[in-house]
Amino acid sequence: MVTQSSSSPHRSVRNSICGSVAAGVGSVHHRGSAANIGGCLGIRWLFCCAVGMRGISLWRKISTPIAVVAVLLLSGLQINAYFGQYETIGSFYNADTAAIPALSTQEMRNTQVFKAQVNKLEPAVTEWNAPASMPQTGKLVTANIPGSISGFNAREAIIYLPPAYLTSQPPELPVLVLVAGQPGGPQRWVGAGKLEMIMNQFALAHQGLAPVVAVVDPNGSTLGNTMCMDSQIANAGTYLSVDVPIWIKRHLNMQTDTSRWGFGGFSFGGTCALQMGTAHPDLYPNIIDLSGQIEPARSANRNHTIQQAFNGDVRTFDAITPLHLLKKNSYPDSFAYISVGANDAHYGPGARIVSKAAKAAGMQVVEAQLAGDGHSWASAKTGLGQALNLLAPRMGLSR
Numbered sequence: 227m228v229t230q231s232s233s234s235p236h237r238s239v240r241n242s243i244c245g246s247v248a249a250g251v252g253s254v255h256h257r258g259s260a261a262n263i264g265g266c267l268g269i270r271w272l273f274c275c276a277v278g279m280r281g282i283s284l285w286r287k288i289s290t291p292i293a294v295v296a297v298l299l300l301s302g303l304q305i306n307a308y309f310g311q312y313e314t315i316g317s318f319y320n321a322d323t324a325a326i327p328a329l330s331t332q333e334m335r336n337t338q339v340f341k342a343q344v345n346k347l348e349p350a351v352t353e354w355n356a357p358a359s360m361p362q363t364g365k366l367v368t369a370n371i372p373g374s375i376s377g378f379n380a381r382e383a384i385i386y387l388p389p390a391y392l393t394s395q396p397p398e399l400p401v402l403v404l405v406a407g408q409p410g411g412p413q414r415w416v417g418a419g420k421l422e423m424i425m426n427q428f429a430l431a432h433q434g435l436a437p438v439v440a441v442v443d444p445n446g447s448t449l450g451n452t453m454c455m456d457s458q459i460a461n462a463g464t465y466l467s468v469d470v471p472i473w474i475k476r477h478l479n480m481q482t483d484t485s486r487w488g489f490g491g492f493s494f495g496g497t498c499a500l501q502m503g504t505a506h507p508d509l510y511p512n513i514i515d516l517s518g519q520i521e522p523a524r525s526a527n528r529n530h531t532i533q534q535a536f537n538g539d540v541r542t543f544d545a546i547t548p549l550h551l552l553k554k555n556s557y558p559d560s561f562a563y564i565s566v567g568a569n570d571a572h573y574g575p576g577a578r579i580v581s582k583a584a585k586a587a588g589m590q591v592v593e594a595q596l597a598g599d600g601h602s603w604a605s606a607k608t609g610l611g612q613a614l615n616l617l618a619p620r621m622g623l624s625r
Contacts, residue, residue: 349622490514
C-alpha cells in the first residue's frame, strides 16, 4: 500500500496556484493600478481552471472554483480599500444617493428675486449678511441636464445648493462643475468623495456662502469614456462647455458672470478639468485638477485611443490636448490647483509636467503633494478642501 505524500503533484499545483494568485493580488495593491487587475488575477484564474482541475477529486473540482471566487472577492475588497471607491455594499448600487430629491421649482431661478441683481459684478461676500433664518447646511438635489446642442445623453446630475442659496434673498453665487473618476459617475462624488460634508464645512466657515456645485456626467454610463471631448465617440466637449452652462444659467439662482466659475474633478475628472480650463478659459478660469493625467486616454496605448476617437488622426487629437493648448496659448487670468497623492507613482510625474506647462503659459498655479495618499478618493477629498479655500477670494466668497 502506497501512502500519498503531502507533497503530491496535485497539492503542489494547488499551492503554486494559490501563491501565484496571492502574488498577483499583492502586485495590484502595491502598484495601485486598476489596469493590473485583469492581468494579475484573470490569467491566474484561467490557470486554475486549465491546470488545477485536471485529475483531481470531485471535492476539489467543487472547492477550487469556490476558492477562486473567494480570492477574487477578497482581492476586490483589497483594491477597493486602496481606492476608496465604495464604502458600503449599498454604495455599489448607488443606495447612498437614491434618496436625493429632484431640484424643485422653488429652488430654480426666480427672475423676480434676481431682477435687480442680474449681471452684478461684485463678489457675493461684498453685501452678504447671513439671515437668522438661513439653514445650517446646504442640500443635494438631482437634475437632468439635457444635451440640447451636443446630442449627448448624460446621466442625472447631482447639485449641491449652499445654505445661502436656500434663503429668501440669496446672493449671486459662483458655480463649480465637478466630474468623477472613470469608471464611475456623479454618485461617486457623493459617496466616496463626501461632497456634501466638504461643502457644508466650507459654507460654515464662510457665513453660508459656497459655490453651487454641479456634479455632471460626461460619459453616459459607468464604463463609458468619452475623454471629455468632441470625437466620433460623442460630443462630450460641447456638452460640458455649452449645454451644461446654458442649463445652469437658465435654471439656477447663481452668478451668470463666469469669471468666478470653476471646473474640477478627480482622476479622469481631473484630466477633464484641465481640458475644460485650457480649451475654455473664459468659461472655466478656475481649475481643480485632482490626480489627473497629462492628456485624455481610453487605454494605455495612445494609438488605440486616437484610432477609436479620431480614426487615427493624430494631428486632430494633439491639437486639443491640454499640453498643446498650454504651449500655444496664454492664460494670465486662470488659476489651477493641481494635486496628487505623494504615494501616487503613476500620476505624480504627470502632475509635475502639467504644473510646469501651466506656469509657463501664465497661469497662477498651486501644486500640492498630499502626504500619505496614493491615487484614491482620500486624496481627492483632501485636495478639494484645499482648493476651495484657495479659490474662495477668486470666487468672491471671502475677502
